[in-house]
Amino acid sequence: MAPDGFVVPRCATVQATAAVQATAAVQATAAVQATAAVRAAAALLEPLLPVERRAAVADAAARVERGTARVLVLGEAKRGKSSLVNALFAAPLLPTGVLPLTSVVTVVAVAPERRAEVRYRDGRSGDIALDAVAALVSEKGNPGNERGVDRVLLTAPCLTLPPGTEVVDTPGTGSVHAANTDEAHRALSTLDVAVLVVAADPPVSAAEVDLVAAAMATASRAAVVVNKADLLPDEALAEVVEFTTRVVADRLSADRSGAAVPVFPLSALAERRRGDGFAVFAAWLQGELQAQGRALAVASTVRALRREAATLRDAAAVEEELLRRRGEHGAGTRAALSEIVDRAGERARAAVDHLHGEARRLRRRLDDSHDEAVAAALSAAAQVLAELPEQGGHRSPEELAQHVRSTVVEETRIRARDWYTATGAELDAGLRQAAGRALESLHAELAQARRAAGELLRVDLSDVVDLPDPEALTPPSFEASVHSGWEELVSAAVKRRLPAGIRRRQVLHELEGWRRMAVPRPFGRARATLQVSLQEARRAAERTVAATHAEHVSALRHGLAAVGEDRDRSDGAIVAALEGIAARTSDLDKILSLLG
Numbered sequence: 104m105a106p107d108g109f110v111v112p113r114c115a116t117v118q119a120t121a122a123v124q125a126t127a128a129v130q131a132t133a134a135v136q137a138t139a140a141v142r143a144a145a146a147l148l149e150p151l152l153p154v155e156r157r158a159a160v161a162d163a164a165a166r167v168e169r170g171t172a173r174v175l176v177l178g179e180a181k182r183g184k185s186s187l188v189n190a191l192f193a194a195p196l197l198p199t200g201v202l203p204l205t206s207v208v209t210v211v212a213v214a215p216e217r218r219a220e221v222r223y224r225d226g227r228s229g230d231i232a233l234d235a236v237a238a239l240v241s242e243k244g245n246p247g248n249e250r251g252v253d254r255v256l257l258t259a260p261c262l263t264l265p266p267g268t269e270v271v272d273t274p275g276t277g278s279v280h281a282a283n284t285d286e287a288h289r290a291l292s293t294l295d296v297a298v299l300v301v302a303a304d305p306p307v308s309a310a311e312v313d314l315v316a317a318a319m320a321t322a323s324r325a326a327v328v329v330n331k332a333d334l335l336p337d338e339a340l341a342e343v344v345e346f347t348t349r350v351v352a353d354r355l356s357a358d359r360s361g362a363a364v365p366v367f368p369l370s371a372l373a374e375r376r377r378g379d380g381f382a383v384f385a386a387w388l389q390g391e392l393q394a395q396g397r398a399l400a401v402a403s404t405v406r407a408l409r410r411e412a413a414t415l416r417d418a419a420a421v422e423e424e425l426l427r428r429r430g431e432h433g434a435g436t437r438a439a440l441s442e443i444v445d446r447a448g449e450r451a452r453a454a455v456d457h458l459h460g461e462a463r464r465l466r467r468r469l470d471d472s473h474d475e476a477v478a479a480a481l482s483a484a485a486q487v488l489a490e491l492p493e494q495g496g497h498r499s500p501e502e503l504a505q506h507v508r509s510t511v512v513e514e515t516r517i518r519a520r521d522w523y524t525a526t527g528a529e530l531d532a533g534l535r536q537a538a539g540r541a542l543e544s545l546h547a548e549l550a551q552a553r554r555a556a557g558e559l560l561r562v563d564l565s566d567v568v569d570l571p572d573p574e575a576l577t578p579p580s581f582e583a584s585v586h587s588g589w590e591e592l593v594s595a596a597v598k599r600r601l602p603a604g605i606r607r608r609q610v611l612h613e614l615e616g617w618r619r620m621a622v623p624r625p626f627g628r629a630r631a632t633l634q635v636s637l638q639e640a641r642r643a644a645e646r647t648v649a650a651t652h653a654e655h656v657s658a659l660r661h662g663l664a665a666v667g668e669d670r671d672r673s674d675g676a677i678v679a680a681l682e683g684i685a686a687r688t689s690d691l692d693k694i695l696s697l698l699g
């Protein structure tokens with residue numbers, strides 16, 4: 104029965120059913136073909152990659168074969184990533200704590216039994232006891248990943264996620280442990296769904312939005328989790344969620360599926376949950392994976408394999424041309440190409456130096472503005488105190504003092520909040536402009552360097568898709584509270600015996616001391632928050648500079664390194680090397696053709 108009692112003719116129903124079945128058949132055929140293409144491409148690509156990259160490609164191809172997806176949980180240090188993974192599996196699988204803990208990538212796959220396996224970067228692997236996991240994945244047990252762990256794989260049952268789904272916990276970026284940030288960025292090359300975990304207080308930063316933007320170079324779907332939602336009242340949490348949604352939308356617009364990036368406020372810790380925030384997130388993730396897990400895995404794996412193959416294809420073209428040029432001509436070509444690569448490095452360093460210089464200038468401007476704002480607030484507070492003797496009436500000196508304190512507290516709070524907002528906007532504009540100028544110039548110079556290298560070698564290098572520019576600065580929300588308490592210098596018992604005039608003078612004395620201590624405090628906290636935001640934004644821009652530089656010159660460097668400076672290579676050795684490159688190039692062309 105259709106709406107309004109309209110009966111659908113049986114023939115229409117049959118036609119609709121047939122259409123659905125036909126669509127499903129087409130999709131199934133396409134999925135089989137895509138899986139076969141990925142399988143063939145991965146088999147050709149894997150032996151051409153460095154040892155440390157082969158396992159990631161093999162894992163991605165295996166996920167496509169199984170029709171399961173990889174969910175990467177990423178974010179800055181101490182946002183609750185490991186706690187979220189534990190919550191999804193309803194078990195304390197990963198170590199959590201007050202200090203940054205995760206030092207290597209940890210994969211938890213949905214399977215009937217619990218077990219653990221470690222894989223090292225040198226290719227070694229083996230089973231480990233479940234209670235040995237923390238010693239390998241934590242900063243305490245494996246500082247800076249000094250043991251050379253490639254990953255730790257756990258399997259565990261899960262009632263929420265489809266069988267075979269892999270949930271990856273990454274080390275926090277922005278940690279005091281630099282190696283942790285490197286590990287986290289290494290994990291971005293193979294993922295299907297990106298889940299960015301941010302804190303409710305402070306809310307999402309520019310560096311965090313940059314992180315999910317980088318993840319979307321490979322991922323097909325994305326979501327943001329605002330963790331620790333229980334720390335904020337409902338009204339404040341709603342503001343944080345609205346702010347996060349707007350910031351992410353401004354940067355990403357939509358994920359690769361064309362859908363808006365959803366934002367889920369929740370608490371990963373069961374004992375601190377309120378409402379159904381975690382359940383809503385888990386249901387969304389479950390629905391996405393069940394509906395299109397294979398499609399997500401195929402799409403993201405194709406992108407990852409294509410990037411790997413294109414870089415290797417360019418490196419092979421560079422190496423081949425350098426080998427073909429013999430004697431002084433070859434030496435001159437190598438020298439000229441080395442100079443192009445070196446100049447590209449100098450341009451990247453110049454861009455970083457520009458960002459450092461601009462950040463230092465903005466930091467000085469921030470400090471000067473802080474001092475000016477504090478001086479103005481102290482002066483305004485002094486004026487309120489100066490009017491105290493004129494406010495006699497029937498109120499006692501203590502009542503007048505309380506009125507003065509309340510007035511100063513509110514005026515200072517408004518001044519500090521307004522200063523924070525205005526100064527944050529000024530820093531945002533300043534660093535945004537600096538980052539924009541530096542990256543625009545760098546993009547143009549690196550593109551020119553690749554063109555010069557292509558013209559020098561007479562080879563066609565593939566196009567490089569520049570990474571998105573970073574957001575310069577997004578300071579967290581800040582409430583400029585002022586502590587209204589103050590220390591009484593004369594006991595109440597004594598004061599009650601003093602004449603009103605003396606008590607008034609004593610009150611003025613105490614208020615003056617309180618003014619000098621209390622008024623600067625909210626400005627100091629605001630300045631510290633802005634300093635951290637400025638530093639995070641600068642680092643995010645520097646990471647984009649480094650990634651942009653690497654994307655443009657890595658193939659040139661690999662080609663130069665493969666040829667080396669061996670001028671005594673025999674003709675036979677060169678012919679053999681060229682034959683090897685031709686075979687490799689043929690495989691890479693096949694890979695790129697398979698991947699479309």
